[in-house]
Amino acid sequence: MDTRLLRTFRVLARTGSFTATAAELHLVQSTVTTQIKSLEHDLGAKLVDRLPGGAELTEAGVRVLAGAHELLAAEQRLRDAARSTPEVTGDVRLGAPESMCAYRLPRVVADLAGRWPGITVHLTPVGTPAALDGVRDGVLDVALVLEDEAPVTSLDSVAVGVERIDLVAAPGHPDEGRYFLLEEGCSYTDRFARGLSGAHPTRFGSIEAARSCVVAGLGLSVLPRVAVADQLAAGTLRSVAELPVSTLFVVTDPRRTAGAAVRVVCEALGHVVESGPAT
Template sequence: MELKQLQTFVTIARRGSFTQAAQELGYAQSTITTQIQLFEQELGTRLFERLGRSVALTPAGAKLLEYARPILRLCAEAQRAVAVGENMRGILTIGAVESLCVVRLPELVREYRRRYPEVEIALKIANCADFRELLGENQIDVAFFLDQAIAAPDLVTALQVPEPLTFLAMPGHPLISRAPIGPADLAGASLILTEAGCSYRRALESTLAGAGVKPHSVLETGSLQAIKQFTMDGMGITLLPRIAATAELADGRLVKLDWIGPEFAMLTQLVYHKDKWLSPPLRAFIALAQARMGRDNGAVARRKAGEMAGEIGDSESFASLS
């Protein structure tokens, strides 16, 4: 049993496709197929059930997955522990949804790189549903979730910051004159939404379904900028984190709709896996995020940042942020 086989196996299980796994790993699909066939021969059992283009784990495959993920995670941790030691160098892989990557991370990453120039940073843009698996497989070190409060036993939340959502429309949109608006006012409306799997889209659809409301149409795109542009062009209304449209609201290109429906209670949350080894670069990043993003969220966040900064022997520089 080789680590390469386990990595291929876990990737196929996560993507549900030999083709997509091959693309992610940079292999030809025939190479992926051969790896799994040899692996199944070695184990003496089938790991995947293939029906047409559909791929599903067999009971044996599901059992192996329970072991494969922690094995890969521990191997990656061991490699990093040996390579990094106690030095502030290495690679830090950060997951973030696009809206946070655009408006929350630039200042944070800029300051981190100024302090620790020998640490390489890799950003992975995805949705919150993907981050749970990526953290569990150690594909990313830490993730910024934009979601309702996370209470998963295998995840640790290092930071929580309230993230207000706002309904937005172009100036002169008919719904502006009907303010305040609730779920019933969205019946027959044209909505411009993020891709399926986005936490606040899921919350909105749940609210509308609970009220028995069906929109006229939904235009879906994964681009934050495209959502705002389509809204400014009058193609519909949208729901976004308020911070993502600060500039457009300030100069009047977008208008906030007064919403009196259920609150969505979204939070920006910095999360890592409970079994994750907190390397010095990772501890430093978490501490800086707590200090920068949590300083307006009360003394608790500042105290935690100071405690973690002390762990890496950099308490003076972090204290200056409080």
């Protein structure tokens, strides 16, 4: 089987768009369409439904995607073993909380690009449930999750640090009031929400939205210190209380043998936060 077809299929599964897949792979869209049709012909099954809103995997496509990850990882291990030089190449699919993607990981990815130019890291902002499902299903190679304790799962979870969490408000705003919190599934906001009595917080899907409401003096929010550091320094926000820290875990699937690129990325993730591992 031509593994180029599997690579194209894997990118299409991630982007959900033939146009975006063509742009990422530097191909014309007709080539992407031809490659997907060739893969479907080779496997004897329809893998993708072409819908007005984009490309959606069929049940067969979901099953093939998991096998594609395994086959491409095996191919990469063979290439790594055959090389006489220490060069490491490959794609690594990394899922992480929005705060990590926005404030911590760009520095790590840039450092990796300088040291290992053959490694491409694909970042996906995800909450803990989606991160664990992604690693378990093979959609993600590795994930970062912020939790109070290691997730109870068959996956491997290694604590690599802690993230400070603050209850913040605008200067002059009361220490209580309306709360703007991140979506359910965010461990530190869910923990805070459980302690609220009679309050009905407004939930947002982004840190920027919650923080902007607080800066405008509309209420309070619970956010990672790294996401509000500039506002705290500028005086547009104040810390009402420092809340219990959240532990950052690197999550991988022990059923899958990590390739060299994944191992390099996991090593770099051990230094993603400035504090030491949680105890």
